[in-house]
Amino acid sequence: MPEMRNIIIIGTDHTIQAYAGALERDGFAVSAKGAASDSLSAAADVVIVDLSLAGEDPVAKSYLEAAAGGQAPPVIAIVSPEQLSSFDPARDIEDFVLAGAPAEEVAARARQAVWKRHRVDTKNVLKCGDLLMDLANYTVHVGGRPVELTYKEYELLRYLATNQGRVVSRETLLSRVWGYDFYGGARTVDVHIRRLRSKIEDRHNVFIETVRNVGYRFRAGV
Incomplete structure (x- = not known):
């Protein structure tokens, strides 16, 4: 943890x-x-x-x-x-x-x-298959390759990965990452998820699943 x-x-x-x-x-x-x-x-x-x-x-x-x-x-x-x-x-x-x-x-x-x-704490690491997140230094690596994410992309990935295996609705992601005073809609989440996937996924690594009409799930046991 x-x-x-x-x-x-x-x-x-x-x-x-x-x-x-x-x-x-x-x-x-x-x-x-x-x-x-x-x-x-x-x-x-x-x-x-x-x-x-x-x-x-x-x-x-x-x-x-x-x-x-x-x-x-x-x-x-x-x-x-x-x-x-x-x-x-x-x-x-x-x-x-x-x-x-x-x-x-x-x-x-x-x-x-x-x-x-950017506090340093080498113990603060989350590993899911080829994906490695340093939650203290806010860095992400996939297969040893550093991945540059925006703050919102990182927060989306962090929330999904720390709720691995659970379906998270778009509304929950909006409130947890953007805040309740944000007036954008579900499309905001979809656009950021698409950009995030383009940076961390390929044909060998698929981490995020779309759950139709609900939201997204970070795959358990990746």
Whole structure:
């Protein structure tokens, strides 16, 4: 099994409850800190900070200051509509979401932050026949040949491969890879799957099956 990535949520009880479950289902080991809690010492790959606490919470403030100095893990800020007019997108924050954003969107942004960071962990490898995925370094090889994928292609492959043998609907792929706020349709998934197949498959290697009128399945026991 791939090694879990660590994420810290610094926010209100409501924020923690809203996002912790989805992040855990997405493969993150979640540490949470409420406004009245002691500081956390857990090493993190990503930190989510509720900006409503930035002025009053010393731990939230310390992570934001460390991010400004380039000495912190990627920080994803949760910004309320009231804070939006004064929020500076040029500050050293990896990404931000509006308060109340769907948990799946927050999880997708956390995955992308880890992608950009390219953490090294040689144990974090998934092998399916001739296909080798390094889930920490975000690399893919087929038959020893490196394959260049876009972020969305990689996320599609990762989700299908980690659900090997299961049929995954187009709607599920849209929500897990693009997020619930994406307005594209099933054709978006089909186009990306076709491009992905053209890069990883040939007459000797067929990894992804189309399940008519439903979605796709990564072949078990490839």
